[in-house]
Amino acid sequence: MTEAVQTRPGGRSARVRAAVHRAVGDLLATESPEALTIPAVAARAGVHPTTVYRRWGSVAQLLADVATSRFSGDIVVPDSGTLAGDLERWMSDVATDLTDPDVLALMRATIGSGPEGGCACTVDRHDQLRAIIDRERARGGKVPDLERAIDTLLGPLYYRAIFSDQPASSAWARGLVATLLATM
Amino acid sequence: MTEAVQTRPGGRSARVRAAVHRAVGDLLATESPEALTIPAVAARAGVHPTTVYRRWGSVAQLLADVATSRFSGDIVVPDSGTLAGDLERWMSDVATDLTDPDVLALMRATIGSGPEGGCACTVDRHDQLRAIIDRERARGGKVPDLERAIDTLLGPLYYRAIFSDQPASSAWARGLVATLLATM
């Protein structure tokens, strides 16, 4: 008795999904956050509102889906041979990503949509950081605690992006790596 | 020709303002963030929707007003005599404040309402931190850079509150002070 809930991710469904995701990004980039309503997204995506209502249900779930897919697999974990090199390269990439105003708008909206919105933006970053640290440990090097790395590296970076009007340059972000490794 | 835009903050106006502010907090604490609409706030506050429309105009402006007033003057800047003591006491208070789920809900909603929502939650924190550092400088002690203090202290704290599911205990928050003063 195979109760396999069949899904069909190919062809039109994927096209619709992509169009809706792009529409969410476009609307957040141009309009006010309150304007992000399901009919508006559907119209922008060239899709019928009914489709969005049925597949995602609410704006919050839609945003969570868009955010997790946008913030996953977008940055490749570097392998420079040393922990410092890996971290600096990775932090530089993450900081550069946070330079984009559209990315910030998506993050803000996702955070505002529910209690778990913030996690959706950073789970993959945590996984990447863990991968970098694990690889250094496999090399036999001394590694910092993961939580401490998150606090020291991602904390200031995302704080500047969301709570401060300070720009977060990639050079400054690389500097955070030095602070972490110095106090290890 | 005095074009003074007269305002009258006494009596009923203040009462309405307080009721609306409390209603925003209550709704964010109980309902979903999308349920925070002006008619809902007005109903909860026992005030006519027209009043809210005229005084605040939009949910975003209302949230910004509530957030700035909620996150201003709520924590008294301590004066223990030493920089470390001041910072530890202050960080402990800030961390404790962030323990309240209702506070987090308000912060999330404010962030999601617009590009400057995050700043509304932290301007007063920055002022307080500046005051602490300035006082230590007046004492003649060695002081860290303000920006560096913001990055090291508030960064990890607010990151945990918004982006991570890690609890931010006040003891852990006090530990951040040690890291800052060690790398000064």
Next chain:
DNA sequence: ATGCTAACGCAGCGATGAGTGCGATAATTT
């Protein structure tokens, strides 16, 4: 090639949020 069915589009309904003109109330001034 054909059947099955998940996924989409269409038409339309009910509910409600956004906004306006006008009179009433109450805070502030003279």
Next chain:
DNA sequence: AAATTATCGCACTCATCGCTGCGTTAGCAT
């Protein structure tokens, strides 16, 4: 105490968001 006017409540209109049957299209399997 009386006048002034900022502020609020009421009644009402308009726009549109959320949602539901129903028929149609197009993946996926045999």
